[in-house]
Amino acid sequence: MSPAGAPMHPAVPEPPIDPEESRLRVGPPADHAAGLKAVQVSLGRALRQMGPVKTARNLLTLNQVDGFDCMSCAWPDPQGHRHTAEFCENGAKAVSWEGVRDTVGPAFFAQHSLTDLAGRTDHWLEKQGRLTHPMIRREGSDHYEPISWGDAFALIGSSLKALASPDEAIFYTSGRASNEAAFLYQLLARAFGTNNLPDCSNMCHESTSVGLASTIGVGKGSVSLQDLHEADLIVVSGQNPGTNHPRMLTALEIAKRNGARILAINPLPEAGLLRFDNPQKPRGLAGHGTGLADKLLQIRSNGDLALWQAIGHLLVAAHGSAIDSAFVEAYTVGFESWKAHIRELDREAVLAATGLTWAEIEEAAGMLATSKRIVHCWAMGITQHHNAVATIKEFVNVALLQGMIGKPGAGLCPVRGHSNVQGDRTMGIWEKPPAIFLDRLRDEFGFEPPRHHGHDAADAVRALRDGRAKVFIALGGNFVAAMPDTAVTAAAMRGSQLTVQISTKLNRSHVDAGRTALILPTLGRTERDLTGGIVQRVTVEDSMSAVHASRGRSAPAGPLLRSEVAIVCGIGAAALGDDIPWPDFAGDYDTIRERIGRVVPGCDGYADKIRTAGGFTMPHGPRDSRTFPTPSGRAVFTVSPLAVLTVPPGRLVLQTLRSHDQFNTTIYGLDDRYRGIKSGRRVVFISAADLAGLGFADGDHVDLISEWEDGIERRADRFRLVEYPTPKGCVAAYYPETNPLVPLDSQAAESGTPTSKWVVVRLVACDPRISQVGARTADIPT
Ligand SMILES: Nc1nc2c(c(=O)[nH]1)N[C@H]1C(S)=C(S)[C@@H](COP(=O)(O)OP(=O)(O)OC[C@H]3O[C@@H](n4cnc5c(=O)[nH]c(N)nc54)[C@H](O)[C@@H]3O)O[C@H]1N2
């Protein structure tokens, strides 16, 4: 119990605050994205981290037809013509981060104990360089020491075999794993006997997958890049493309040039939504760029369900040309009950939830009513909320009402995060696999896969915490830092019998690790893969279901590194023996692709299809032929009650988001150029009205305390308040520093996604201690 009597979380050492934070400076936010500055930043970093030869080799093959797929996001590559520099500033940062010359090997671990590493920041840990040797922390030891690959595999094999039930093992995947590695990894888990295959999707677009699967029958988006180019209205909800999907700005620019309008819906006026200077064009390097959003609705956090119900209401009331009655009639069910529901709109509730005026909502509805080809895009600002699935279903309702699925220039466009997160799911990384997938797996490999559902990411933490799971294996990622309730997640990991991290860089999950812990170093996307003595390539699927090959060219960071495929095969052989031909798979990835072709729906002839330059696009019934694989064979209108979330007086809603200088838990640097932040991440963006209302001023320091129904005191200390144009009552701060505030049990209905964009907090004044930052200065170049 805390001194105040509130129950507390287990004590786990917290990472320290970066000393650089004492130099934090705050300037005005930027009003446009990219331009010359972006080119300078990316090239400067690439040269510093990789040197000139590797920079040229890596950046010139990035996203080229015979090159490697950028690992920074899942945005698709253009078909046909590609620029020589077909990448963005943040893609170049990701490549440089992987290509660094610094390495972390046995000498490093001899020098740095785990106690020492626990006292380092996340930024410091990853910055040390690439992992080069398999390492083990033996039970009771404070150091990692080298281990041979053979001994590491044998240890994993014997630990798995010794479990009382296969469900005591958890197989986590981050969305960077290739299709080949992912396919083998789910095969390993299921042949072992469990569907415990949580992945980063559970924290990301799970709400999308659930919302779309239950309405249009497919959990994936229904557009191609061409559709964006041809749209006459693009709605961008809950997304910050200037930072997280910068190449999307090129698509928005093309669409604008073709006459499209853009409606952005976001609590924050993100620079990338406002104006774009395309660095690939001379005009972009020097000129004023393209204005993007025609209308920005600065909505309150979580107001989107109400907004879309109001838009649906207005479109229905307008009758006439806004509605595609023929589509509704031919392809949908449930229209009448939805219409009856939407007619009875509680206007006061809508205004309270959205914080918008009725005139603004009418204007937005008018943009939809007067458009013929509409694409709806969304990301984490939508999916990481309690009512995320309902909101996505409401996007679908409006899209169905207007017949915007399965025609050129229109559709649903969830913008995925990790570069292969969609492919991993296609390959069977899913704790709730469909029966058809398991049947085909059984027929191909001759074993009966488990049918009961496995743990998603949050359940995996609970199972480890409660001792129902004992072994945790991660194919990439940084589970401890990415998951909510850091203290609970870290303690759960520290309590497990064995953790295995297949990783490229050192991170918190190697520090808050199991009693016995393995680090298995792997090749990254940029690196040459000569597994089995031949040049291997892998395949990935982007956010628009396009599948293609990826091949790295750079020399691996060290001679001992193995590919993810080889590592999964090594574990498979040790744990399961040779009923499955693991050595053949590792010897030639084409043999894996042949199996994928026979097992994975939509992948017939996979091995051949990916040989064609540019690859192929996965079939998608609604997009291709307005065929909806739902029980009724039609797309489904759904009714969601409108419940407006409120917070107690004096409390604020915190959204946790990304800076321009990070990739998820990987912190490249402490700046956020577009939001005017330099040399610091412990900031809370807050409105002038809330500052005044709560008696604070810009520059004050506060501790954040989150409030949740379990009464536990969750806190994150010492943040500088930054006055910012965010709606009253809604504040924002960076992830993962604020993950300790997100309760593990605060999850979206139906999808279980942690509500990283809805955390109720109160602010408590604190002594700045590490920082003496004064008032906002205007002299910081952005
Ligand atoms: N450079 C870089 N690229 C990345 C990543 C990265 O960390 N760095 N991460 C990758 C991954 S895994 C993902 S999932 C994506 C993430 O891409 P984004 O979803 O763009 O990421 P976030 O930073 O979480 O931004 C969420 C946005 O939603 C807005 N928002 C928050 N709450 C609400 C709300 O209630 N309603 C509305 N309408 N908007 C809201 C926020 O203001 C913010 O603009 O990016 C991928 N690409």
Ligand SMILES: Nc1nc2c(c(=O)[nH]1)N[C@H]1C(S)=C(S)[C@@H](COP(=O)(O)OP(=O)(O)OC[C@H]3O[C@@H](n4cnc5c(=O)[nH]c(N)nc54)[C@H](O)[C@@H]3O)O[C@H]1N2
């Ligand atoms: N509060 C809050 N929490 C969030 C979010 C949020 O918006 N707010 N967003 C959530 C989202 S959308 C996501 S997707 C998750 C991300 O969760 P994860 O995917 O688990 O985390 P990452 O930070 O992307 O993982 C980084 C690590 O991956 C490893 N890595 C990098 N490249 C490779 C590779 O090629 N192979 C292998 N094997 N390993 C590699 C490196 O060791 C690196 O340290 O976080 C979620 N957590």
Ligand SMILES: [Mo]
């Ligand atoms: Mo994500």
